[in-house]
Amino acid sequence: DAGVTQSPTHLIKTRGQQVTLRCSPKSGHDTVSWYQQALGQGPQFIFQYYEEEERQRGNFPDRFSGHQFPNYSSELNVNALLLGDSALYLCASSSNRGVLNQPQHFGDGTRLSIL
Amino acid sequence: QQQVKQSPQSLIVQKGGISIINCAYENTAFDYFPWYQQFPGKGPALLIAIRPDVSEKKEGRFTISFNKSAKQFSLHIMDSQPGDSATYFCAASRRGGATNKLIFGTGTLLAVQP
Numbered sequence: 001d002a003g004v005t006q007s008p009t010h011l012i013k014t015r016g017q018q019v020t021l022r023c024s025p026k027s028g029h030d031t032v033s034w035y036q037q038a039l040g041q042g043p044q045f046i047f048q049y050y051e052e053e054e055r056q057r058g059n060f061p062d063r064f065s066g067h068q069f070p071n072y073s074s075e076l077n078v079n080a081l082l083l084g085d086s087a088l089y090l091c092a093s094s095s096n097r098g099v100l101n102q103p104q105h106f107g108d109g110t111r112l113s114i115l
Numbered sequence: 116q117q118q119v120k121q122s123p124q125s126l127i128v129q130k131g132g133i134s135i136i137n138c139a140y141e142n143t144a145f146d147y148f149p150w151y152q153q154f155p156g157k158g159p160a161l162l163i164a165i166r167p168d169v170s171e172k173k174e175g176r177f178t179i180s181f182n183k184s185a186k187q188f189s190l191h192i193m194d195s196q197p198g199d200s201a202t203y204f205c206a207a208s209r210r211g212g213a214t215n216k217l218i219f220g221t222g223t224l225l226a227v228q229p
Contacts (some may be wrong), residue, residue: 004158010228031214031215033214033215033216033217035217040222041221041222042121042204042206042219042220042221042222043159043204043217043219044219045216045218048214048215048216050214052212055214056216058216067147085182089207090158090159092217094215096215102215103161103164104149104161104215104217105161106159106160106161107158108152108156108157109158
């Protein structure tokens with residue numbers, strides 16, 4: 001049973017560029033959340049997708065956007081990259097079919113470095 | 116009110132000892148409290164979780180103690196092993212919210228010495 005998979009594992013970009021990160025949820029899961037984890041910090045909630053719609057958003061600018069596909073996979077897009085966007089980006093999936101607070105399972109993340 | 120405060124920042128324990136990590140929260144609407152374990156280069160892995168209707172939950176060597184009146188909860192690792200060396204995060208979320216988004220603590224780096 002495959003867990004949450006993320007790609008790519010590492011990425012190097014320069015300021016001003018745009019990036020797309022991808023996530024495939026754990027089998028049977030329909031909800032995907034994205035988190036940003038700066039070095040030495042806890043993960044910070046970016047947004048969550050369910051039924052192909054953004055359900056809630058954390059305190060992140062509009063440069064951060066996402067998408068969920070019919071097969072429940074998801075993309076995180078970040079435009080106009082800043083040095084401060086350097087972080088580990090984590091995807092978490094859960095099964096929320098009518099029941100909230102189901103456990104979230106994380107992938108191993110994409111390490112994004114901005115030069 | 117959305118914060119979860121975690122302590123200590125780092126912890127060194129001898130093999131076989133008890134590791135204790137503490138967390139405190141302000142938002143009384145939180146009703147789900149998981150602990151995650153993270154190894155370098157990996158994502159957080161769910162370790163154990165508790166809801167506020169119980170005061171303690173035990174799974175193997177890992178125990179969560181929950182004090183609803185004090186708005187505090189803690190993770191106890193019994194018989195700590197070198198393989199337990201990792202960063203531990205407490206988190207909280209609330210059932211009534213639009214999502215099950217997790218609010219994380221700042222993490223505790225645990226080192227278990229052989």
